[in-house]
Amino acid sequence: MTAEHFAGMDAVRANYAALTPLSFLVRCRDVFGDREAVIYGNRSYTWRQLHDRSEQLAAALKAAGIAKDDVVSLMAANTPEMVEAHFGVPMSGAVLNTINTRLDPETIAYILGHAGTKLLITDTQLAPNVKLALEHMGDHGIKIIDIDDAQAGTTGERLGDMDYDTFLTTGNDPTDWQLPDDEWDAITLSYTSGTSGRPKGVVYHHRGSYLMALGTITGWALPAHPRYLYTVPLFHCNGWGHAWTMAACAGTIICNRTVSARVIFDAIVDHNVTHFGGAPVVLGMLVNAPEDERREITHPVKVMTAGAPPPAAIIEKCSALGMEVLQVYGLTETFGHVVECVWRDEWNDLPLDEQATIKARQGVRFPVTEDVTVVDVSTREPVPADGKTQGEITVRGNTVMKGYFRDPQATADAFADGAFKSGDIAVVHPNGYIEIKDRLKDVIISGGENISSVEVEGAIYKHPAVAVAAVVARPDEKWGETPCAFVELKPGETASEQDIIEHCRALLAGFKAPKTVIFEELPKTATGKIQKFALRERARNLS
Amino acid sequence: MTAEHFAGMDAVRANYAALTPLSFLVRCRDVFGDREAVIYGNRSYTWRQLHDRSEQLAAALKAAGIAKDDVVSLMAANTPEMVEAHFGVPMSGAVLNTINTRLDPETIAYILGHAGTKLLITDTQLAPNVKLALEHMGDHGIKIIDIDDAQAGTTGERLGDMDYDTFLTTGNDPTDWQLPDDEWDAITLSYTSGTSGRPKGVVYHHRGSYLMALGTITGWALPAHPRYLYTVPLFHCNGWGHAWTMAACAGTIICNRTVSARVIFDAIVDHNVTHFGGAPVVLGMLVNAPEDERREITHPVKVMTAGAPPPAAIIEKCSALGMEVLQVYGLTETFGHVVECVWRDEWNDLPLDEQATIKARQGVRFPVTEDVTVVDVSTREPVPADGKTQGEITVRGNTVMKGYFRDPQATADAFADGAFKSGDIAVVHPNGYIEIKDRLKDVIISGGENISSVEVEGAIYKHPAVAVAAVVARPDEKWGETPCAFVELKPGETASEQDIIEHCRALLAGFKAPKTVIFEELPKTATGKIQKFALRERARNLS
Numbered sequence A, B: 001m002t003a004e005h006f007a008g009m010d011a012v013r014a015n016y017a018a019l020t021p022l023s024f025l026v027r028c029r030d031v032f033g034d035r036e037a038v039i040y041g042n043r044s045y046t047w048r049q050l051h052d053r054s055e056q057l058a059a060a061l062k063a064a065g066i067a068k069d070d071v072v073s074l075m076a077a078n079t080p081e082m083v084e085a086h087f088g089v090p091m092s093g094a095v096l097n098t099i100n101t102r103l104d105p106e107t108i109a110y111i112l113g114h115a116g117t118k119l120l121i122t123d124t125q126l127a128p129n130v131k132l133a134l135e136h137m138g139d140h141g142i143k144i145i146d147i148d149d150a151q152a153g154t155t156g157e158r159l160g161d162m163d164y165d166t167f168l169t170t171g172n173d174p175t176d177w178q179l180p181d182d183e184w185d186a187i188t189l190s191y192t193s194g195t196s197g198r199p200k201g202v203v204y205h206h207r208g209s210y211l212m213a214l215g216t217i218t219g220w221a222l223p224a225h226p227r228y229l230y231t232v233p234l235f236h237c238n239g240w241g242h243a244w245t246m247a248a249c250a251g252t253i254i255c256n257r258t259v260s261a262r263v264i265f266d267a268i269v270d271h272n273v274t275h276f277g278g279a280p281v282v283l284g285m286l287v288n289a290p291e292d293e294r295r296e297i298t299h300p301v302k303v304m305t306a307g308a309p310p311p312a313a314i315i316e317k318c319s320a321l322g323m324e325v326l327q328v329y330g331l332t333e334t335f336g337h338v339v340e341c342v343w344r345d346e347w348n349d350l351p352l353d354e355q356a357t358i359k360a361r362q363g364v365r366f367p368v369t370e371d372v373t374v375v376d377v378s379t380r381e382p383v384p385a386d387g388k389t390q391g392e393i394t395v396r397g398n399t400v401m402k403g404y405f406r407d408p409q410a411t412a413d414a415f416a417d418g419a420f421k422s423g424d425i426a427v428v429h430p431n432g433y434i435e436i437k438d439r440l441k442d443v444i445i446s447g448g449e450n451i452s453s454v455e456v457e458g459a460i461y462k463h464p465a466v467a468v469a470a471v472v473a474r475p476d477e478k479w480g481e482t483p484c485a486f487v488e489l490k491p492g493e494t495a496s497e498q499d500i501i502e503h504c505r506a507l508l509a510g511f512k513a514p515k516t517v518i519f520e521e522l523p524k525t526a527t528g529k530i531q532k533f534a535l536r537e538r539a540r541n542l543s
Helices: A022-032 A048-065 A080-091 A105-115 A124-137 A163-167 A206-219 A242-247 A259-271 A281-288 A312-321 A352-359 A408-414 A455-463 A497-507 A532-540 B023-032 B047-063 B080-091 B105-115 B124-137 B164-169 B206-219 B242-248 B261-270 B282-286 B312-321 B352-359 B409-415 B452-463 B497-507 B534-541
Strands: A036-040 A043-046 A070-073 A095-098 A121-122 A143-147 A186-191 A201-204 A225-231 A252-254 A275-278 A303-304 A323-331 A336-340 A369-375 A390-398 A420-428 A432-440 A444-447 A449-451 A466-476 A480-489 A514-518 B036-040 B044-045 B072-073 B096-098 B119-123 B141-146 B186-191 B202-206 B228-229 B252-254 B273-280 B301-305 B323-330 B336-340 B369-375 B390-398 B419-430 B434-439 B444-446 B449-451 B467-476 B480-489 B516-519
Touching: A022 A048, A022 A080, A022 A206, A022 A242, A022 A259, A036 A048, A036 A080, A036 B352, A043 A048, A043 B336, A048 A080, A048 A163, A048 A408, A070 A080, A070 A105, A080 A095, A080 A121, A080 A186, A080 B444, A105 A124, A105 A186, A105 A201, A121 A124, A124 A143, A124 A312, A143 A163, A186 A206, A201 A206, A206 A242, A206 A336, A206 B206, A225 A259, A242 A252, A259 A281, A275 A281, A281 A303, A281 A323, A281 A466, A281 B467, A312 A352, A312 A455, A323 A420, A336 A369, A336 A390, A369 A420, A369 B105, A408 A420, A420 B186, A432 A455, A444 A466, A444 B119, A449 A455, A455 A466, A455 A480, A455 A497, A466 A532, A480 A532, A497 A514, B023 B047, B023 B080, B023 B206, B023 B242, B036 B047, B036 B080, B044 B047, B047 B080, B047 B164, B072 B080, B080 B119, B080 B186, B080 B242, B105 B124, B105 B186, B105 B202, B119 B124, B119 B419, B124 B141, B124 B352, B141 B164, B186 B206, B202 B206, B206 B242, B228 B261, B228 B452, B242 B252, B261 B273, B261 B282, B273 B282, B282 B301, B282 B467, B312 B323, B312 B352, B312 B452, B323 B390, B336 B369, B336 B390, B369 B419, B434 B452, B444 B480, B449 B452, B452 B467, B452 B480, B452 B497, B467 B534, B480 B534, B497 B516
Parallel strands: A036 A252, A070 A095, A070 A121, A095 A186, A121 A143, A225 A252, A225 A275, A275 A303, A303 A323, A480 A514, B036 B252, B072 B096, B072 B119, B096 B186, B119 B141, B228 B252, B228 B273, B273 B301, B301 B323, B480 B516
Antiparallel strands: A036 A043, A186 A201, A323 A336, A369 A390, A390 A420, A420 A432, A444 A449, A466 A480, B036 B044, B186 B202, B323 B336, B369 B390, B390 B419, B419 B434, B444 B449, B467 B480
16 A cells, blocks of 8 residues: 555644543543542542642642653642642643652652752651751752641641642643643652662653553443542552542542541441552451441442552452452552453352452453563563463563653663563463562572462461561571561460461471561551561561 | 653653554453453354454465555454454554445445455455446456355355455464554544545544543443443444454454344343444334334343434433433544543433433543534634534544545545534533534524524424434525425324424424425435435425
């Protein structure tokens, strides 16, 4: 066919628009303007109000001198301001950098410096650490805007000259903004947890965030207008992109400063929450909640869980509470979830514990993920789908990050396979479902045998007294390394080191059972991930 | 922010893949390989089989000399071959041209010639007209492959040397194909009905077809694995893109050669159909079906209707049958639907007839449609949202065609507004919902007053004896034009011309009531659209 037959068919304004989740917000204003968009205690906003406040934020940022590709940072809880920032900051052309609120001042200072933050919006409840971070930076030149939340319970120190609501009024014509011309433009910058070395700045683009929203609706089979409880911190992978997803399906977002069993049960019953997300520790909190924090759930609730492989026992108990758990897997570098444990009808008749075991697998790729392949760490060839051979998960597609900020070498390294190297070790089951065995660096090598810390943890969780467990390598003269378990018991329950070890020996090959069991509260990240790097340090220093 | 901070963040294989619905098929093979993809009478294929057959088709096309951007035409019913072609033809890099099976031989010949068709796959049931078309073309040089459907009931003449199933075996390595590098590549070529002048060739691209699928899942709130009855001809806007949509959500497609009330009721009950689409005449067929063709529907069924504004009375009766009707609006040039009549909770308490009136409006833009604006036909400025002022619908977004094939001037004209000019006349209600009043050329101008033929038709449909109605302009010496109605009565019902006119006078301003009513069978297109151009001709020639 000659090319001239396709003449005059270039992308023009009529038939091409850069993909951006901001389009969804504009549509919500136009089509669902009167629907509730955000509910937070005694405050609530319709989609028209959320749109207009986001426009005001964008206008205020521009009036404050923020230009395209400048970085605006947020230190905030999951309050309406945090949701608005996900629209208002990119509306101004700037890049949104949400910072983990539980980081230490030095790391916060590192991030603000590396990001080159021009303006910081910070919740006064977080003022102590932010103040230390800014002092640590010295002459930082960052403009500070304070979120002073009347519903926070306590008053925090203001670090800037202006509070957020006043700032919103400082812009010129709020309607004077444009959607991005280039869907490859940066939309957010999120720093990895930095368990090894300095945090890396992961950049998302508008295209990926748009596709992530539509892919989540498809992959999670979201109905029209879900009622979504935002328990996942918005500073973690931009809250798995769910603020943008809710704009795509005109849902309602229920906000809370804190996450607890009581908060979640109350929101489900009082706000008719239909969907929420949370790390397995959040699910554990729910199933282990004392009776007086529970409420009876009488409508279907769907839960997306990620961040760590959830113990089968917890999934089973969630089902009993009326919550349908979908496990997903992803990383900051992949906009959040790229793999989901899609349920198959033929599994409905399996015993509940077998169902829970399947649900604890990570599964298969999301609708908008092009490829997920587990490759041998040396040859980079796909491993056989035998449920045994371990390899590294690699991910390819439009929801893989634009790259690492100010670090082209790290970007090139991460993409060297022609796919993103996750650093996670998994097997592929014969049905194609992947199951994570460990982080590359979490594998325990004992007497030349690889031991999956996740497998040992799964065994420990089956002990009825155990609330939380984590297993790491402990250096050992004879074996090189041995499994060392850290355990939190349920309130009122007791178990000895020997109880746990014998329990594991009954379930696992002998060499996989922990040689050491330590009972104490486990260090966790803001997203509920157990900080294994801290536990490894503990294990190394055990006398 | 300096550009170097974003260094090393170009689109590479790890983080960029051209958007194409073919990705969904590959995912279905990988993830849902054992699920039923297509059911047609005694034949059925899993997603793995559909994928593999599509690969075989692509390989056979390439072995037959078909190259990138070559046009492959289909004259086929909604059988599995038609579904496979939507994947296999673009897999080969070629462009799929599906032809309306009810066209006359001369128009078919025009399309094959204009498209430059290299290979034609044609159902032997359609051989008589196709043969005449090819004879009309003379030395056409088109390779012919025959679909010889054992379930067709009768044997048709083969026009080529090879049947479809044999053709599938003629390729080399079927796995040797690539997804497109460029999402702007053409995927299909569809000719408009050509009610005025020659048909125009509308070209779709992979990007739009991918987004259409995800947008439909979001806009229609499709569940996982819907069971979809393909009553919409796949030659019409590629069956509204639903074959690709079903790949995105791993649904099951139920095929049929014919559309009738019996076929639809049987499929709903026997195949547990959850979703289907059809023009309002198809819905009319269902609600007016004789008792012995009906089956009791005991599960929820959702129906997408488009092609003409559905009479409120028909929507109301569909609800009573257990079918939830979503009216959508779009054109061949917009990949199908771009506007949907989104239901609002506050309308649930309205009387059923008022609900049906609302559902007969076209509504608001789809999730992946950037903009739908109704503009004054002269000034091109938006009309006020007053429910009265008429203007032309314009559409902008990623599901607007790539352009008209071999017609850059027509493309430029259609996009001159910076949006696609639909040629449809509508009003905007105060809530932002649009309501089509007429095709630009269907407005009747009587004594200087504009009369919407759709409004008059709506009144006629409220008469209990009326099955189908269409109103066109009849030239008149005194008034310029007057409304002329063509009516089909329900079996066994009677009504006189005067009955219809008086019925309309009771509902409409006097000048809008038809001056002439003719009772006869109405000419319809293959998609159930009434051929108004033929009726206008009839009205012109009335003595």
